[in-house]
Amino acid sequence: MSAKKILMLVGDYVEDYEAMVPFQALQMVGHSVQAVCPGKAAGDTVRTAIHDFEGDQTYSEKPGHLFALNQDFAQVHAVDYDALVIPGGRAPEYLRLNEGVLAIVSHFAEQRKPIAAVCHGAQLLAAAGALDGRECSAYPACAPEVKLAGGRFVDIEPSQAHVEANLVTAPAWPAHPAWLGAFLTLLGTQITL
Numbered sequence: 001m002s003a004k005k006i007l008m009l010v011g012d013y014v015e016d017y018e019a020m021v022p023f024q025a026l027q028m029v030g031h032s033v034q035a036v037c038p039g040k041a042a043g044d045t046v047r048t049a050i051h052d053f054e055g056d057q058t059y060s061e062k063p064g065h066l067f068a069l070n071q072d073f074a075q076v077h078a079v080d081y082d083a084l085v086i087p088g089g090r091a092p093e094y095l096r097l098n099e100g101v102l103a104i105v106s107h108f109a110e111q112r113k114p115i116a117a118v119c120h121g122a123q124l125l126a127a128a129g130a131l132d133g134r135e136c137s138a139y140p141a142c143a144p145e146v147k148l149a150g151g152r153f154v155d156i157e158p159s160q161a162h163v164e165a166n167l168v169t170a171p172a173w174p175a176h177p178a179w180l181g182a183f184l185t186l187l188g189t190q191i192t193l
Contacts, residue, residue: 015089016048016064034071078107088119096127
């Protein structure tokens with residue numbers, strides 16, 4: 001297996017598990033992951049939020065951890081990366097207003113490089129025009145955005161993931177085993193025990 005160079009787009013109030021778990025798991029199996037945020041540099045942090053499903057009409061939100069960035073956003077060149085990870089939480093709602101972020105997401109979509117997006121990460125895919133004619137799962141509240149962007153929303157269980165060509169999507173962090181497993185398959189990762 002050749003190690004891949006993976007870019008992760010985060011921002012303040014990214015969902016804690018959706019940033020921390022893939023960041024650590026992908027490195028654990030030998031990939032290089034660079035986490036970046038517009039306006040921030042390596043060593044800076046973003047605040048995370050923990051979203052729980054506790055029987056209410058929507059998820060609850062609690063303070064998470066500080067997540068340390070390990071690369072400067074200003075130094076990112078999408079052509080240097082093999083794959084993209086887009087965690088959810090509240091960060092995608094304002095990151096989609098950044099033209100540099102949209103250009104990065106567009107590059108990965110146009111080049112058909114592997115993209116893993118979870119939860120509200122679909123908001124970045126929609127804003128970048130990456131969902132036209134594509135299938136995408138996401139947190140159910142993002143379904144209208146997927147449809148308005150020309151995509152087909154795939155309604156699956158919170159523990160499941162959906163794969164269409166280079167795109168792996170899931171509703172929320174309970175899907176980590178399926179979502180990360182499918183992404184590792186796209187990356188050509190082979191794990192032997």
